[in-house]
């Protein structure tokens with residue numbers, strides 16, 4: 001038997017609606033601040049303008065790119081009995097051998113050949129084992145040139161459980177996990193609404209948010225997501241990207257300074273004294289002048305630091321070194337590449353030569369924008385702060401809003 005499914009691909013579009021005014025009062029009741037909790041607030045008077053101008057009709061689906069498979073490779077996918085859908089055609093089939101991507105079609109090792117794109121889900125909505133992890137929802141297999149993209153289509157709240165496990169982990173306080181859940185939901189929602197890629201909204205790595213499917217122990221992550229169900233950070237009627245990093249080192253920095261482009265007021269940077277005790281709050285890195293010269297292709301090893309140019313928030317932009325009888329200006333990116341992963345941020349507090357070794361010290365871990373995870377943990381655990389007051393601290397001026405229309409009980 002030979003089964004060849006061919007179809008035209010229809011882009012899945014999620015239903016977005018303009019916010020009905022009737023729900024404005026309910027949503028405004030969720031405005032951050034005033035010491036109120038996330039639930040049980042008294043409704044405020046109706047207002048003309050809800051926090052979000054456009055909301056989803058229901059819990060949205062996040063499209064997460066899990067892998068790009070080159071031609072000739074097998075997929076590390078286990079399905080058992082599964083449903084495959086291509087366009088309007090569906091079939092219930094059984095997988096007994098690994099699938100192989102030829103660069104044009106998917107071969108199932110027996111007699112079937114699938115033409116992409118197609119969607120697979122397991123029977124009874126069981127999680128799908130792929131590449132050592134379990135994924136809820138469905139997997140979309142789409143080609144672009146000779147690359148096969150594996151994309152997980154997963155409901156937002158289930159996706160967030162996996163993000164919390166990968167980005168924070170179970171050792172963090174409940175209030176810290178809740179604050180992270182709102183930030184991560186905002187990040188993903190903003191990505192869904194602004195993604196320019198036709199096949200995925202976010203990647204599963206640090207270029208978006210790390211996601212490895214369902215957590216092995218779901219309880220605490222499920223609770224943190226459930227306590228904040230549907231809530232995102234909003235500013236100016238739009239979802240604010242809930243950017244975060246491991247440790248700011250003393251102050252967060254403007255988004256535009258780190259990534260270019262405009263800086264929304266809630267991402268302008270703030271003082272954070274809370275992460276000072278974290279073991280990643282400071283760092284020290286060394287690099288031999290000879291290795292520096294070789295990695296940067298300099299004519300001879302540098303011998304002296306002549307000048308440092310810093311941003312307003314204190315991050316290093318450029319350094320000028322003496323190289324022989326000349327000078328050489330290096331961007332902070334080039335410098336960090338030479339130092340390797342021990343230079344954990346662009347916040348250099350000193351840079352000098354000790355003999356023929358260049359020694360740098362610095363503060364923080366990560367890009368320095370938005371929510372500081374170690375500061376969040378300290379605020380929750382040592383200062384008893386609520387998720388709302390933590391979010392207000394790192395995103396001043398943002399409000400909390402529901403991302404989708406109220407659900408019937």
Ligand SMILES: [Zn+2]
Pocket residue numbers: 247248249250251272273274275276372374375
């Ligand atoms: Zn901090």
